[in-house]
Amino acid sequence: MVKRKSPLRKFLFYFGLVIIASIILIPFYYMLIVSFHADYDPYKTSFNNLTLRNYAEIFGLIQSTEEAFFGDEITKRNLESINTKLERLKSISASKESYLTYVEETLIPEKEKELRNMIELIMDFSGLTPENREEYLQNAMKIGTKEYNEIMENAQIILSEGDITLLNDLYYFLNNYKSEEFLDKELAKVKEQINELEEQKQKIIAEKATEFPFLKYMKNSLMFAGLGALFSLIFAMLGGYAISRLRFRGKGMLQRSVLVVYLFGGTVIMVPLYQMAVKLGILSTPFGAGVYLIIVYIIQTLPVSLYMLGNYFRTIPYSIEEAAIIDGCTRMQTILKIIIPLSAPAIVTVYIYAFMIGWNEYLFASAFLGLKSYKDLFTLPIGLNAFSQSAHSVWGRLMAASLVSAVPIIIIFSLMEKYLTAGFTAGGVKE
Amino acid sequence: MELSVKEERFAWKLVAPTIILLLLLILYPVIYNIYISFFDVGITSMKFVGLENYKRILSDKDFWRSFFITISFTLLTVVGSILLGLIVALMMNKDFKGRRIMRTIILLPYITPLISVVFSWHYIFDPSLGPFVEFFGRKLGLISTDIDLLNNINNAFIVVSVFNIWRNFPFVYLMILSKLQSIPSELYEAAEIDGANAWRKFTNVTLPELYFVIAAVGLLRGIWNFYKFDEVYLMSKSAGTLPIFIYERVIGTTSPEFGVAAAIATILMVVMMVLIGFYVKKVLKW
Numbered sequence: 001m002v003k004r005k006s007p008l009r010k011f012l013f014y015f016g017l018v019i020i021a022s023i024i025l026i027p028f029y030y031m032l033i034v035s036f037h038a039d040y041d042p043y044k045t046s047f048n049n050l051t052l053r054n055y056a057e058i059f060g061l062i063q064s065t066e067e068a069f070f071g072d073e074i075t076k077r078n079l080e081s082i083n084t085k086l087e088r089l090k091s092i093s094a095s096k097e098s099y100l101t102y103v104e105e106t107l108i109p110e111k112e113k114e115l116r117n118m119i120e121l122i123m124d125f126s127g128l129t130p131e132n133r134e135e136y137l138q139n140a141m142k143i144g145t146k147e148y149n150e151i152m153e154n155a156q157i158i159l160s161e162g163d164i165t166l167l168n169d170l171y172y173f174l175n176n177y178k179s180e181e182f183l184d185k186e187l188a189k190v191k192e193q194i195n196e197l198e199e200q201k202q203k204i205i206a207e208k209a210t211e212f213p214f215l216k217y218m219k220n221s222l223m224f225a226g227l228g229a230l231f232s233l234i235f236a237m238l239g240g241y242a243i244s245r246l247r248f249r250g251k252g253m254l255q256r257s258v259l260v261v262y263l264f265g266g267t268v269i270m271v272p273l274y275q276m277a278v279k280l281g282i283l284s285t286p287f288g289a290g291v292y293l294i295i296v297y298i299i300q301t302l303p304v305s306l307y308m309l310g311n312y313f314r315t316i317p318y319s320i321e322e323a324a325i326i327d328g329c330t331r332m333q334t335i336l337k338i339i340i341p342l343s344a345p346a347i348v349t350v351y352i353y354a355f356m357i358g359w360n361e362y363l364f365a366s367a368f369l370g371l372k373s374y375k376d377l378f379t380l381p382i383g384l385n386a387f388s389q390s391a392h393s394v395w396g397r398l399m400a401a402s403l404v405s406a407v408p409i410i411i412i413f414s415l416m417e418k419y420l421t422a423g424f425t426a427g428g429v430k431e
Numbered sequence: 432m433e434l435s436v437k438e439e440r441f442a443w444k445l446v447a448p449t450i451i452l453l454l455l456l457i458l459y460p461v462i463y464n465i466y467i468s469f470f471d472v473g474i475t476s477m478k479f480v481g482l483e484n485y486k487r488i489l490s491d492k493d494f495w496r497s498f499f500i501t502i503s504f505t506l507l508t509v510v511g512s513i514l515l516g517l518i519v520a521l522m523m524n525k526d527f528k529g530r531r532i533m534r535t536i537i538l539l540p541y542i543t544p545l546i547s548v549v550f551s552w553h554y555i556f557d558p559s560l561g562p563f564v565e566f567f568g569r570k571l572g573l574i575s576t577d578i579d580l581l582n583n584i585n586n587a588f589i590v591v592s593v594f595n596i597w598r599n600f601p602f603v604y605l606m607i608l609s610k611l612q613s614i615p616s617e618l619y620e621a622a623e624i625d626g627a628n629a630w631r632k633f634t635n636v637t638l639p640e641l642y643f644v645i646a647a648v649g650l651l652r653g654i655w656n657f658y659k660f661d662e663v664y665l666m667s668k669s670a671g672t673l674p675i676f677i678y679e680r681v682i683g684t685t686s687p688e689f690g691v692a693a694a695i696a697t698i699l700m701v702v703m704m705v706l707i708g709f710y711v712k713k714v715l716k717w
Contacts (some may be wrong), residue, residue: 263656
């Protein structure tokens with residue numbers, strides 16, 4: 001059948017292809033662009049300069065420092081206010097003399113005003129109306145004077161216990177600030193304050209550096225998806241052999257279980273699985289939660305793996321196996337020495353499917369790990385999602401992380417496209 | 432006799448782990464789910480309340496809203512992905528330059544991990560930075576510039592559906608393409624002899640041949656999208672389909688209502704079974 005195509009139809013055909021390809025590729029295009037261009041200013045609306053920093057950062061090649069807080073405005077402001085406080089405290093506590101000048105220049109006027117206000121309050125409340133109010137105040141501020149005693153007497157009646165302590169402190173401060181002992185004590189207090197602030201600063205920087213542990217998420221995802229797929233594969237190889245080669249009661253039931261699992265999507269069994277885990281206390285330790293998650297991943301992928309492998313094993317001629325059995329192999333040996341090597345491509349395909357299901361999984365990971373906040377076990381989906389909702393989320397890093405977590409899968413897929421697409425159509429992979 | 436017993440024992444040993452896991456983590460949870468749907472489940476206590484949970488849900492306006500969103504989401508995405516998948520499959524069934532690279536491109540949305548594509552879509556529809564609002568809003572002036580398509584309860588459902596079609600049409604395309612390639616060319620030749628044009632060949636030969644594969648794909652996609660949680664939830668929490676409705680009542684809350692959530696899941700399961708039964712009888716004609 002040779003068809004002559006008019007140029008117009010040919011053009012329309014290719015035009016259609018380009019439209020479809022661009023619709024497919026648009027999100028990937030922005031993933032690339034943003035990850036290579038976005039900088040750290042969250043208020044910027046367009047990105048210009050090419051940068052690799054997003055990638056360096058998610059791989060932990062750059063650590064957050066005080067100077068490079070990565071354009072995060074909130075952290076910047078927090079750090080700045082701490083830094084100004086620190087600077088001031090350090091300059092006043094440099095020596096005893098500097099501290100004394102600070103006390104005399106800044107603190108004393110403040111404290112005096114405070115004390116004055118308190119005394120005036122007491123006077124007003126207790127109805128003291130001396131002839132010369134100003135002179136009375138001046139005298140009352142000195143310990144031991146007649147006015148002082150009068151004020152203290154009234155204070156006992158009017159003020160609460162806390163306020164009296166405050167009043168005594170103010171008197172003590174104003175009358176003793178020049179003494180050596182007092183200065184030492186106050187200086188020690190300032191030093192302590194400085195230490196506290198330094199600690200706070202380090203904590204903010206450390207938090208910033210570990211706020212998005214992409215590599216850790218990746219490692220966790222590899223572990224959960226990898227182990228889940230591995231066990232699923234092992235059970236599926238054993239079960240698949242039984243289904244394809246052996247006769248036993250209940251075989252039909254087991255084969256139909258694949259369909260049943262299609263019917264019970266994750267949403268339906270999420271509530272009871274969670275409830276069961278809570279009752280057994282599995283989720284109370286990170287280890288238990290992790291193991292439970294792997295078991296759930298096994299069960300999510302097992303039926304499909306079983307179905308696909310069983311179908312593949314059927315295509316291997318039984319005569320090869322028979323020959324091995326005649327040569328004295330046991331059934332288990334034929335599985336290990338003949339069936340598994342002969343179905344290597346199918347086994348790899350099934351493993352990749354099972355792995356991808358675990359790699360993509362969100363619901364159970366968020367239920368078992370997210371709820372108790374086992375941050376050290378977060379997988380990529382929940383880790384990235386949590387990061388995208390945090391106040392510090394920055395598009396560039398998010399996109400770089402997206403791209404990095406996609407690339408291995410895309411590479412594996414393009415290498416094995418033939419096997420994998422065959423697998424899709426051979427029964428559909430469960431989602 | 433002796434041998435067949437031995438064989439059966441061996442078979443049972445091989446399938447034992449699978450069967451134990453299936454019973455323990457699929458069958459038991461499903462039954463347990465129905466069981467707790469009749470209870471008021473607290474942190475330490477369980478109180479039998481009969482059909483109270485069901486009554487509460489069925490009289491809950493939010494539930495019905497969510498229910499209809501789920502149904503329309505499923506219908507829209509199934510029809511959308513089948514149409515797009517069919518068109519692409521028909522195009523890819525022809526020989527043209529660059530077909531190999533196109534094959535890989537088409538599969539990208541389906542094989543790329545969900546978490547990788549989701550944020551790119553978020554970015555596209557972001558109200559302040561996103562190119563969608565930038566282009567259609569600020570450049571063409573077709574839509575309001577402060578529209579937030581993702582976090583608005585009324586719009587989120589549309590964006591989520593578009594995303595779902597974009598992500599899943601390659602699956603439909605693969606299934607249809609493999610069937611297309613197996614249609615014998617004699618059928619087309621016979622139609623040509625009868626004087627059929629391209630359109631007639633499509634409606635009289637291609638479509639009837641594709642009927643069962645499209646119906647089967649529709650069933651699979653229907654089941655998956657009806658239960659779809661992660662694609663919807665990660666795209667937009669405001670989309671409000673039933674799986675999200677359940678999730679918000681168990682995980683996304685400080686006072687989980689396990690009984691109510693279990694009852695919704697049970698309803699979901701029953702509705703699904705009825706729909707599947709109906710579909711298999713009427714559409715697949717089994």
